[in-house]
Amino acid sequence: MEIKKLICINCPMGCPLTVEMEESKVIRVSGNTCKRGEDYARREVTAPARTVATTVKVVNGKAGRVSVKTREDIPKEKVLACVKALKDVQMEAPVCIGDLVAADIAGTGVDVVATGNVGEL
């Protein structure tokens, strides 16, 4: 049996998790305070994923940039590709929280949405 120690990153409690694995299958998760911790551990040892937050350029806006995020977690190894793909994206003001910035970013099937408001100039 293999034992992996993780820190749950799903909320700021940061519970210390212990994952017991047998032939790369998860047998038991302990140390979590809530269900999200168990889900996180199962995913982290098989297919780790993260939410990405960055900014994109805005034209004709009161501010030159707006903050954005992936609507859901994307595979960890796609994080840098996602940020790179967003470097060339430009939004036209006005931008509102929730506006679609880019669909299916870096082939992940996940959309990127605005997390800030930028008014028109």
Place this chain on the structure above:
Amino acid sequence: MEKYDIVIIGGGPAGLAAAVSARESGIGSVLVLERDKELGGILNQCIHNGFGLHTFREELTGPEYAGRFIEKAEELGIACKLDTMVLEISPGKIVTAVNREDGLFELQAKAVILAMGCRERARGALNIPGFRPAGIYSAGTAQKLVNMEGFLPGREAVILGSGDIGLIMARRMTLEGATVKAVAELMPYSGGLKRNIVQCLEDFGIPLKLSHTVIDIKGKERLEGVTLAEVDGRGKPVPGTEEYYPCDTLLLSVGLIPENEISGKMGVELNPVTAGPKVNESFETNIKGVFACGNVLHVHDLVDFVSEEAAAAGKNAAAYVKRESAEDTAEKDVWDAAGREVPVKPGEGVKYTVPERINAAHMGEKLTLRFRVDGVYRDCYVSVWFDGERVIRRKRQAVAPGEMEGILLDRELLLRYPGLDAIRVAIEPG
């Protein structure tokens, strides 16, 4: 002079939550004064996610979290003056402020809520002689540059201090294409949240060097590199452990300090440990009708707790205004005569508590006593003592200075000890 029931200084998450709560408690005349051109405070530059899990049961980014409260404040028609800097408050609650439109002006408030947040410690952080070349920034300034201006301050960075902003910036700079070579932390433990160490450093293979500091800086015009060294138990560099890191950027993330110049001048008593006002169970300072919440009171790592604390301060300020304004003084007289304040003292392992005085007759059914510990403790207990008797004992897997702790107190329990002299919170070994 214009008059308001409640004037709130600062329009960050604390000021906004206090305003919303005061309004919802039935006070119509509420004014928020904010020196920036927009509401939301420091959250506007915190574009990463992880805010609001407690408050909204979903994970939001900083601007989204602030957006929820700004919307709410707009819905309730709360008055705000932006680009308005508060200069002074008199003990009689006359607020002096300045902006372009009105020039210098004064307002009379019945109650004041201090919500000015905090600023970064910068000076004195680099305890080394020599030049200060370009390329040295506080982590918060770098956060603003990258997230608001889209400007990457450098290509190769070292970060001094492992506070959350430094950790978040390590990831942010990496995503933007810079190489972060190391995060050095003077203490033997990190000052930031565990989750940030995992997702901001470990995810990108950035080394966290505990018990390390910067001992030398190279470069006259522009930073060329820094030398890190290990420190011993007393913070002295250990000879032979020096390591040189070429870099063009050094970020300082060495802590935050509450912004209390105005509070101090008006006579609000400050706690030397938190650098924030000393408050009672109602978040009221030593000056009656002056309340404090958020980072101006004590530095928070979680904005959710800021909102919770601010909502309580807003509600208590509303109740104060109602009592003081009522023609019939019966309620006020009963309030003023009820109970007495018992001091809360930090015991073994505890650095400070907020509040530091509790009048059980004035508190709600439950009150979260917030505190920070002075070191890392594993498998320990958080205990609350009423004089010589231990009344609460809660198991904790681990506590650390970087994470604010809390313990719930019941009014019922307190009322059972009418002769109580002091409440003490302590960390006890398992």
